[in-house]
Amino acid sequence: MTDRPALSVRNLSVSYDTPEGRLRALRGVSFDVQKGEIAGLVGESGCGKSTLMQTILGLLGGAAAIESGEIWLGDTDLLTLNRRQMRRLLGDRLSAVFQDPMKSLNPVLTIGRQMTDIQFRRKASRADKRARAIEMLDKVQIPDPAKRLDQYPHEFSGGMRQRVAIAMALMAEPDLLIADEPTTALDATLEIRTIELLRELQEEIGCAVLFITHHLGVVAELCDRINIMYAGELVEHGGTRAIFDAPQHPYTELLFACDPAQIKERSRALPTIPGTVPGLIDVPPGCVFAPRCPKRFAPCDSLHPRPVASGGSDLVLCHLRDPKVPA
Ligand SMILES: Nc1ncnc2c1ncn2[C@@H]1O[C@H](COP(=O)(O)OP(=O)(O)OP(=O)(O)O)[C@@H](O)[C@H]1O
Ligand SMILES: [Mg+2]
Structure with a gap:
């Protein structure tokens, strides 16, 4: 360091x-x-x-x-x-959040899939990665995060999408x-x-x-x-x-x-x-x-x-x- x-x-x-x-x-x-x-x-x-x-x-x-x-x-x-x-x-x-959250999110994958994929460097089980994704969604105040994980970006409001994008950008620490x-x-x-x-x-x-x-x-x-x-x-x-x-x-x-x-x-x-x-x-x-x-x-x-x-x-x-x- x-x-x-x-x-x-x-x-x-x-x-x-x-x-x-x-x-x-x-x-x-x-x-x-x-x-x-x-x-x-x-x-x-x-x-x-x-x-x-x-x-x-x-x-x-x-x-x-x-x-x-x-x-x-x-x-x-x-x-x-x-x-x-x-x-x-x-x-x-290095990670980024853009004005348009759809620039950070993939429209054809569920939020859950994207939030577990982004943890590819972590040596953790799928269940652990899913739990971490739920925890992050909860942190950015997405209600009912476990259920939301199986939804696609278009099912979220613009403000929610941006909060998901921020959560994803910070997940990689x-x-x-x-x-x-x-x-x-x-x-x-x-x-x-x-x-x-x-x-x-x-x-x-x-x-x-x-x-x-x-x-x-x-x-x-x-x-x-x-x-x-x-x-x-x-x-x-x-x-x-x-x-x-x-x-x-x-x-x-x-x-x-x-x-x-x-x-x-x-x-x-x-x-x-x-x-x-x-x-x-x-x-x-x-x-x-x-x-x-x-x-x-x-x-x-x-x-x-x-x-x-x-x-x-x-x-x-x-x-x-x-x-x-x-x-
Ligand atoms: N792809 C490009 N080709 C040619 N000129 C460009 C291109 N992208 C930006 N510019 C020019 O470069 C300058 C800086 O643009 P830039 O987009 O970085 O500004 P900005 O500060 O982000 O503006 P805004 O607040 O509107 O987003 C401007 O004069 C713009 O016209
Ligand atoms: Mg600009």
Whole structure:
């Protein structure tokens, strides 16, 4: 055992080959998720969250290319593994929950069959594996779990399916669970309950979690640390409390100001961040957020900011926070 983080992403750049040219979806992304920690990953649509997840899971399509970087799961450099080695790791040391639970479940097999199959590495009898499956269904509060085991995914509600998917992902007791918007399709009550369940199971198993979401309230509730992405770059990361108390990047500040949960009930229109995410085929040379930034100043249009620590944040990509850049 070493003290390496559960996940360490180093200088990761990924692009997609498109008819318009090379789309640079991730550029120089570095962050860690420590063992036993829940880390949030937030950012507007199109900022590269799913690309990052697919890269870690080895599920990028043919149009994508990893241009540089390393992804370490503990002591294992994932980008050096072949397909077979990667497949063996999935569902064992690394597992995933997707927005659509049917991506994790097989529609033609009963839930029970899937939940026993996933225990293929355990040396236990069929009856033991079945008992473990019942125990897990019970933990994620599926009523009458023994009977439910013989049913197919379509016989479950969407919320139940997602809870089954979470149970299955955690059954393997992975080192790292990656969840991409697992609660977005659920109603508010069920979302809260599912988050609570996820946290309970995570504490019991002690795995690390990378939790991808648009929902800042969920991050505040669930995550120890938070990573903010914008247009393919990691622009801020640090402890959740520190960043919520005093965001250091103007983008983080605006993201929080536009969070529907922060808005007073009487205001009519939801505020949004003016402007749009830039195209990622011709990425501007300076700060990628500069065109939308209310605090933009001289160096922002031409000079790319370097990562610095600032306030309670471990990393901020903003000239305003860099003591070497004159105001
Ligand atoms: N298969 C693909 N081919 C070409 N471009 C892609 C492909 N997948 C994603 N992209 C582009 O890469 C960028 C990042 O997309 P990604 O899906 O990772 O964003 P996201 O943060 O997950 O967004 P959302 O919140 O909407 O799920 C976007 O500009 C997107 O258009
Ligand atoms: Mg996505």
